[in-house]
Amino acid sequence: MASLHFDLETTAAGSKARAGVITTDHGKIHTPIFMPVGTVGSVKAVTQQQLKQDVNAQIILGNTYHLYLRPGTEVLEAAGGLHKFNRWDRPILTDSGGYQVFSLAANRKIKEEGVMFQSHIDGSRHLFSPESVMDIQRSIGADIIMAFDECPPYPSDYNYAKKSMELTHRWLDRCFDRLADTPDKYGYTQNLFPIVQGSTYKDLRTASCEYIASKNAAGNAIGGLSVGEPEEMMYDFTALCCDILPKEKPRYLMGVGTPWNILEGIDLGIDMFDCVMPTRNGRNGMLFTTQGVINIRNKKWASDFSPIDPGLPCEPSQYYSKAYLRHLFVADELLGLTLASIQNLSFYLWLVAEARQHIIAGDFKSWKAGFVEVVKQRL
Amino acid sequence: MASLHFDLETTAAGSKARAGVITTDHGKIHTPIFMPVGTVGSVKAVTQQQLKQDVNAQIILGNTYHLYLRPGTEVLEAAGGLHKFNRWDRPILTDSGGYQVFSLAANRKIKEEGVMFQSHIDGSRHLFSPESVMDIQRSIGADIIMAFDECPPYPSDYNYAKKSMELTHRWLDRCFDRLADTPDKYGYTQNLFPIVQGSTYKDLRTASCEYIASKNAAGNAIGGLSVGEPEEMMYDFTALCCDILPKEKPRYLMGVGTPWNILEGIDLGIDMFDCVMPTRNGRNGMLFTTQGVINIRNKKWASDFSPIDPGLPCEPSQYYSKAYLRHLFVADELLGLTLASIQNLSFYLWLVAEARQHIIAGDFKSWKAGFVEVVKQRL
Ligand SMILES: [Zn+2]
Ligand SMILES: [Zn+2]
Numbered sequence: 077m078a079s080l081h082f083d084l085e086t087t088a089a090g091s092k093a094r095a096g097v098i099t100t101d102h103g104k105i106h107t108p109i110f111m112p113v114g115t116v117g118s119v120k121a122v123t124q125q126q127l128k129q130d131v132n133a134q135i136i137l138g139n140t141y142h143l144y145l146r147p148g149t150e151v152l153e154a155a156g157g158l159h160k161f162n163r164w165d166r167p168i169l170t171d172s173g174g175y176q177v178f179s180l181a182a183n184r185k186i187k188e189e190g191v192m193f194q195s196h197i198d199g200s201r202h203l204f205s206p207e208s209v210m211d212i213q214r215s216i217g218a219d220i221i222m223a224f225d226e227c228p229p230y231p232s233d234y235n236y237a238k239k240s241m242e243l244t245h246r247w248l249d250r251c252f253d254r255l256a257d258t259p260d261k262y263g264y265t266q267n268l269f270p271i272v273q274g275s276t277y278k279d280l281r282t283a284s285c286e287y288i289a290s291k292n293a294a295g296n297a298i299g300g301l302s303v304g305e306p307e308e309m310m311y312d313f314t315a316l317c318c319d320i321l322p323k324e325k326p327r328y329l330m331g332v333g334t335p336w337n338i339l340e341g342i343d344l345g346i347d348m349f350d351c352v353m354p355t356r357n358g359r360n361g362m363l364f365t366t367q368g369v370i371n372i373r374n375k376k377w378a379s380d381f382s383p384i385d386p387g388l389p390c391e392p393s394q395y396y397s398k399a400y401l402r403h404l405f406v407a408d409e410l411l412g413l414t415l416a417s418i419q420n421l422s423f424y425l426w427l428v429a430e431a432r433q434h435i436i437a438g439d440f441k442s443w444k445a446g447f448v449e450v451v452k453q454r455l
Numbered sequence: 456m457a458s459l460h461f462d463l464e465t466t467a468a469g470s471k472a473r474a475g476v477i478t479t480d481h482g483k484i485h486t487p488i489f490m491p492v493g494t495v496g497s498v499k500a501v502t503q504q505q506l507k508q509d510v511n512a513q514i515i516l517g518n519t520y521h522l523y524l525r526p527g528t529e530v531l532e533a534a535g536g537l538h539k540f541n542r543w544d545r546p547i548l549t550d551s552g553g554y555q556v557f558s559l560a561a562n563r564k565i566k567e568e569g570v571m572f573q574s575h576i577d578g579s580r581h582l583f584s585p586e587s588v589m590d591i592q593r594s595i596g597a598d599i600i601m602a603f604d605e606c607p608p609y610p611s612d613y614n615y616a617k618k619s620m621e622l623t624h625r626w627l628d629r630c631f632d633r634l635a636d637t638p639d640k641y642g643y644t645q646n647l648f649p650i651v652q653g654s655t656y657k658d659l660r661t662a663s664c665e666y667i668a669s670k671n672a673a674g675n676a677i678g679g680l681s682v683g684e685p686e687e688m689m690y691d692f693t694a695l696c697c698d699i700l701p702k703e704k705p706r707y708l709m710g711v712g713t714p715w716n717i718l719e720g721i722d723l724g725i726d727m728f729d730c731v732m733p734t735r736n737g738r739n740g741m742l743f744t745t746q747g748v749i750n751i752r753n754k755k756w757a758s759d760f761s762p763i764d765p766g767l768p769c770e771p772s773q774y775y776s777k778a779y780l781r782h783l784f785v786a787d788e789l790l791g792l793t794l795a796s797i798q799n800l801s802f803y804l805w806l807v808a809e810a811r812q813h814i815i816a817g818d819f820k821s822w823k824a825g826f827v828e829v830v831k832q833r834l
Contacts, residue, residue: 117782121789123771147757147782154758155778161760163774378526379533381540392502395542399534403496403526410500410792 088440092345101264107347135167141176149215157217170218206250237275271299285320318345354420368453390422467819471724480643486726514546520555528594536596549597585629616654664699697724733799747832769801
């Protein structure tokens with residue numbers, strides 16, 4: 077079947093923000109888009125039915141590192157790939173496992189060949205290389221797959237950042253080579269997105285963007301940001317990357333972020349986002365709403381029988397009250413985790429859809445300026 | 456509005472099993488029925504939407520002890536009762552808190568007036584008396600409310616069982632008196648069910664059934680069984696009670712039980728059941744299915760891509776595979792708890808609906824004999 081393609085529909089006035097449509101073999105994705113994280117093939121506490129009906133998710137993410145360890149590629153291949161295994165029939169993106177290997181695994185060791193690491197589950201030893209990670213992503217079968225990269229910590233010194241970036245570039249060539257040598261496994265096309273690195277050095281980021289752009293991939297990602305640097309620095313490097321990465325391909329800012337981070341990213345020309353924040357914070361009782369940020373455990377909500385989020389067209393968030401959700405959290409009820417996750421994900425999906433409409437309507441910039449203040453406030 | 460009434464439709468041939476319809480101000484309940492337990496106003500890990508659409512629950516249970524402690528009667532009254540608070544608009548039954556006070560609370564002390572106890576949450580001291588428990592159940596606002604009783608442990612010596620039963624009877628009179636003195640709070644009728652006690656002594660059970668029957672209540676419950684006695688003994692005492700309790704009123708066997716316990720109970724003339732087993736066992740990975748009992752954590756399901764339960768008309772149980780559900784349990788994913796709970800509750804509701812159809816069709820006895828063997832087997 078066909079490679080992913082991207083139709084750029086509109087560019088906002090006075091902004092780099094754009095509205096587009098990504099077409100994959102599992103359907104279309106309207107950009108800008110937020111992708112809920114489904115680590116081991118499940119977006120935590122939410123059913124695939126709820127993801128479609130309540131959240132309106134268009135694409136979800138899977139983590140190669142986690143899926144490789146559990147259930148493993150043997151089970152995934154026997155199922156016919158992750159779409160068949162978890163019954164999510166819309167697009168899926170998998171990361172390369174690089175970030176997880178560096179942050180989760182024990183005793184990882186980086187060499188030219190790849191990374192030796194021990195599983196965080198049972199301590200077993202494994203090698204992730206550009207070749208093995210492409211093979212694993214072939215077995216998982218996501219529509220969009222990510223290059224195997226090294227994501228240096230913040231801060232990194234210049235020499236380390238430069239060497240790491242060069243290694244990422246060499247690994248990228250090996251990823252493309254491996255993919256060219258291995259066919260799609262399940263009858264639809266998998267599309268490799270390379271990842272810009274270069275830490276917080278302008279010349280390195282520039283060089284990395286130029287190298288990545290030269291590969292003429294179906295889409296391009298910006299990695300190594302949102303790893304602890306100041307927000308302004310993240311925005312500056314995002315702007316730098318967007319100026320170099322091709323306009324006619326989707327741009328994916330990895331691991332970002334808060335609702336206001338996402339609005340800034342859209343303003344700078346980013347089309348795709350992912351982050352564990354809506355689900356993780358939701359499970360801790362922190363809600364993102366159309367009115368602002370809520371700590372639902374707070375006593376002030378105990379007798380507030382208004383909907384969880386009156387402004388959100390999401391059935392559970394309209395159906396249940398703040399008082400009931402607070403009660404579920406105070407009483408440690410599992411349903412609280414589900415309802416808070418649905419609220420936050422629905423809000424993120426609503427936010428990018430709303431941004432898209434304002435880009436198309438031509439008033440993105442002024443809408444953003446006002447709405448950032450609303451979503452940031454603590455209620 | 457109107458008191459609950461019960462229309463007995465059919466009695467099975469060669470069995471005491473019956474099919475009926477209970478009508479409450481929140482709608483009809485087709486009997487025999489299983490009632491999912493929603494301890495603090497939430498059936499654990501399942502949304503009210505899923506309870507209706509996937510499980511087909513007709514009535515759910517709430518626990519007075521838990522709801523009294525959290526969110527408390529003040530919040531429940533401000534909400535307009537539990538139905539408005541948790542948005543379950545079908546019938547609700549609340550227990551009296553007696554069982555929880557005896558099994559959960561610390562330092563409980565039984566006196567003629569009632570039971571002094573300390574909360575299992577914060578150690579605070581409270582008194583449950585027939586009067587206070589009726590008042591609390593008025594504030595909760597369930598359609599069916601249970602008498603405040605003492606449930607003696609198994610085994611209990613004869614003298615203790617006799618004194619306890621007599622106390623339960625005196626408390627019952629106080630429950631009816633209190634209810635008569637306090638109006639319905641929310642514009643619909645609450646119906647008190649008295650509870651038969653008497654431990655495992657035939658003369659005491661007989662005396663208790665006769666006393667309870669004399670109250671001419673809208674329905675009658677059998678308590679103090681399924682507390683550790685042998686199954687055959689539970690069946691014998693259930694049979695004894697069903698012979699004395701009036702035919703024209705629904706009979707509720709409290710806290711029972713496995714699927715085969717429920718089929719036996721139906722055979723003996725029971726109309727209503729509740730139990731935490733489907734949800735609690737589900738959260739531990741033990742599934743009740745139309746083919747038998749499954750430990751979903753077992754490695755044998757790792758690559759079994761057949762539906763969770765091919766025989767059950769429940770969307771999630773058809774949509775997701777055993778292999779995926781096993782993976783969710785092995786990876787400690789919250790979605791596993793939800794899917795297993797939905798499977799087990801759907802199975803219980805399907806089981807009683809199936810029993811009802813066979814009672815009406817006239818072949819309950821032979822269907823039961825065959826199906827008990829199926830549901831009991833370990834797969
Ligand atoms: Zn197109
Ligand atoms: Zn009728």
